[in-house]
Amino acid sequence: MTKFSTKQLSIIETLKLDVEPSSIEALFNVKSVSELSIDELLFVLTVANATYRSGYPIINDEVYDGVYTAELKSKDPNNAFLTQVESEVITDSKTVALPQKMLSTDKAYSFEEIKKWIDRLLKASIEVGVDKSNIVIRVTPKLDGYAAFDDGTTLYTRGDGTRGQDITRAFNRGLKVANDGGRGLGPGEIVIKKSYFDKVLSDTFENSRNIQAAIIAEKKVDESVQKAINEGACVFYPFSLIENWTGHYSDVLAEFESIVDKIWNAVDYDIDGVILEVTNDSIKQFMGATRHHHRWQIAFKVNSESAQVKIVRVIPQTSRTGRVSPVAELEPTKLSGATISRATVHHYNMVKTNGVGPGAIVQLVRSGLVIPKIEKVLKAVEPQLPENCPSCNSHLIWESDHLVCPNKTDCPAQTENTLIHFFRTLGNNDGFGPKVVAKLHEYGIKRIHEIYELQKHKFVSFGFGDKTAQNLVNQLRGSREIEIEDWRFLAAFGVSRLAGGNCEKLLQHHSVTELFEVSVDNMVKIDGFAQVSAEAIVEGLENVKEEFFKVYSQGFTLSQTEKLSEKHSEDSPIAGKVIVFTGAMVQGSRGDMEKQAKSLGAKVAKSVTGKTSFLVTGEKVGENKTNAAKEKGVQVLSEQEYLEMLAEV
Numbered sequence: 001m002t003k004f005s006t007k008q009l010s011i012i013e014t015l016k017l018d019v020e021p022s023s024i025e026a027l028f029n030v031k032s033v034s035e036l037s038i039d040e041l042l043f044v045l046t047v048a049n050a051t052y053r054s055g056y057p058i059i060n061d062e063v064y065d066g067v068y069t070a071e072l073k074s075k076d077p078n079n080a081f082l083t084q085v086e087s088e089v090i091t092d093s094k095t096v097a098l099p100q101k102m103l104s105t106d107k108a109y110s111f112e113e114i115k116k117w118i119d120r121l122l123k124a125s126i127e128v129g130v131d132k133s134n135i136v137i138r139v140t141p142k143l144d145g146y147a148a149f150d151d152g153t154t155l156y157t158r159g160d161g162t163r164g165q166d167i168t169r170a171f172n173r174g175l176k177v178a179n180d181g182g183r184g185l186g187p188g189e190i191v192i193k194k195s196y197f198d199k200v201l202s203d204t205f206e207n208s209r210n211i212q213a214a215i216i217a218e219k220k221v222d223e224s225v226q227k228a229i230n231e232g233a234c235v236f237y238p239f240s241l242i243e244n245w246t247g248h249y250s251d252v253l254a255e256f257e258s259i260v261d262k263i264w265n266a267v268d269y270d271i272d273g274v275i276l277e278v279t280n281d282s283i284k285q286f287m288g289a290t291r292h293h294h295r296w297q298i299a300f301k302v303n304s305e306s307a308q309v310k311i312v313r314v315i316p317q318t319s320r321t322g323r324v325s326p327v328a329e330l331e332p333t334k335l336s337g338a339t340i341s342r343a344t345v346h347h348y349n350m351v352k353t354n355g356v357g358p359g360a361i362v363q364l365v366r367s368g369l370v371i372p373k374i375e376k377v378l379k380a381v382e383p384q385l386p387e388n389c390p391s392c393n394s395h396l397i398w399e400s401d402h403l404v405c406p407n408k409t410d411c412p413a414q415t416e417n418t419l420i421h422f423f424r425t426l427g428n429n430d431g432f433g434p435k436v437v438a439k440l441h442e443y444g445i446k447r448i449h450e451i452y453e454l455q456k457h458k459f460v461s462f463g464f465g466d467k468t469a470q471n472l473v474n475q476l477r478g479s480r481e482i483e484i485e486d487w488r489f490l491a492a493f494g495v496s497r498l499a500g501g502n503c504e505k506l507l508q509h510h511s512v513t514e515l516f517e518v519s520v521d522n523m524v525k526i527d528g529f530a531q532v533s534a535e536a537i538v539e540g541l542e543n544v545k546e547e548f549f550k551v552y553s554q555g556f557t558l559s560q561t562e563k564l565s566e567k568h569s570e571d572s573p574i575a576g577k578v579i580v581f582t583g584a585m586v587q588g589s590r591g592d593m594e595k596q597a598k599s600l601g602a603k604v605a606k607s608v609t610g611k612t613s614f615l616v617t618g619e620k621v622g623e624n625k626t627n628a629a630k631e632k633g634v635q636v637l638s639e640q641e642y643l644e645m646l647a648e649v
């Protein structure tokens with residue numbers, strides 16, 4: 001039940017709406033937003049926006065966007081409220097023209113929407129003749145502060161995007177520009193450090209918006225806010241100076257979650273999303289803007305709604321590696337529009353130390369991208385810990401934070417999940433999913449090579465229909481005949497630390513059969529493999545060796561990963577070698593020399609280590625550097641000597 005506070009009422013009064021506050025209050029309390037008319041929705045949105053921006057929100061940002069704005073959109077997609085920039089300041093009527101238009105940002109709540117936006121970039125790039133490979137995207141935190149514009153003499157609020165208010169007084173009060181930036185850097189946000197707010201101001205102020213409002217308010221600044229300004233905890237943060245990830249659009253698609261995660265945690269200020277924008281000027285110009293937002297920019301926001309949920313029980317699940325994961329069954333709960341009834345707990349140590357069991361109350365968070373996660377345990381109970389493997393009944397053992405089933409040879413869950421992993425990784429044989437694998441296991445088929453030996457009549461005798469049996473046999477034949485990469489084949493065996501990327505790196509040096517004979521010492525010499533990984537991989541390979549060769553000999557068609565050392569061995573003395581370039585080069589730029597070296601099969605590194613083969617020195621390289629390299633057994637070459645070596649062949 002929403003009830004306005006006195007503070008909120010006084011803000012609503014300044015809006016001079018033609019409605020009694022109590023009737024507006026009632027609008028916030030309707031059972032379903034679909035009951036609201038367009039006019040009523042506009043009242044709600046106007047009031048919610050004004051109170052939010054003044055630091056006394058009635059509803060949070062997500063409800064504002066996800067519920068009320070969404071409802072208005074569905075009822076009246078072209079309503080002016082949706083197409084104009086939300087007003088920043090409501091308490092003062094004096095406005096001045098902004099030196100430059102300040103628009104809002106379009107918002108996306110899912111990866112799908114981001115992909116669509118990138119599709120639009122790609123189309124625009126074709127129109128303006130920018131090659132796909134040159135499309136660069138910059139990702140920055142979306143600061144949740146007070147939008148402002150600094151032209152070097154005056155600081156303006158964003159206002160309605162065209163006219164704002166003069167708040168230069170904030171600088172007169174000593175407000176600093178973040179990152180030691182100067183004045184005149186254009187658009188940015190007035191923000192306050194989160195850690196400082198939590199430590200110093202959270203007792204006095206309800207939220208950081210109250211402080212942002214105080215920094216720019218006409219009346220005298222509160223002592224504690226002035227102190228925060230003096231200590232640099234409050235700043236004006238120009239967008240051009242903000243931490244960012246910048247890279248190719250395909251990397252955005254491939255690593256979206258990790259990029260968002262990194263940028264989300266890059267600054268110690270409140271943020272409410274990340275902003276993605278294309279940096280190519282011609283694409284930006286071509287895409288242009290609506291009255292509301294730039295089309296070349298988009299904000300990714302996450303619906304991080306949370307709920308308190310009761311746990312019914314915690315069920316153990318054994319993975320192919322034997323590690324047992326705790327899955328919490330929940331009382332079904334609505335969260336961000338979906339009904340949630342299960343959530344994964346990180347590991348059993350968390351179950352144990354935090355008291356996760358039947359009846360425990362947990363805080364569940366679902367963000368736009370990831371599956372629901374248990375953020376914290378609000379009411380702990382006796383933890384529900386299994387003693388035995390749910391699949392084979394073996395006594396479980398602790399390995400650091402995890403409970404593990406030690407039965408490596410005869411645990412149905414491990415066996416079935418290993419088989420499922422094989423076919424899924426191979427990716428050319430989709431008949432062998434969990435159901436088929438479980439059925440085969442029921443009839444005593446436990447190994448990959450056994451499956452490949454099965455004839456049609458065997459499948460029929462296991463209860464598969466004639467058609468299905470034929471189909472499975474065809475799939476097994478097909479998966480041997482269709483060419484697949486050797487690294488994918490190796491990765492399918494599920495050796496720890498040997499996913500596709502590492503397999504490919506190793507196979508650039510050794511053939512897939514040779515790899516089983518490589519010692520730890522030799523593996524460490526390969527770039528990217530530390531002692532611990534190498535030991536784990538060598539041990540893991542030993543464990544699957546017998547099965548690997550049985551399957552391998554069943555006639556798969558493998559394409560070989562290109563060898564680094566063979567690639568140019570006939571014509572290049574630097575193939576497979578690690579080279580570091582240092583100092584200024586005379587005959588060409590260092591960048592060009594690095595590219596050339598790579599094209600000849602060498603690896604280019606930034607600093608000298610024991611793995612470095614050559615240090616190529618340009619001009620003005622200190623003796624310390626060359627001596628240190630020599631001590632490590634690295635051959636030091638001048639630029640001239642290096643070029644002569646290449647020319648000799």
Ligand SMILES: [Zn+2]
Nearest residue numbers: 389392405411
């Ligand atoms: Zn087991």
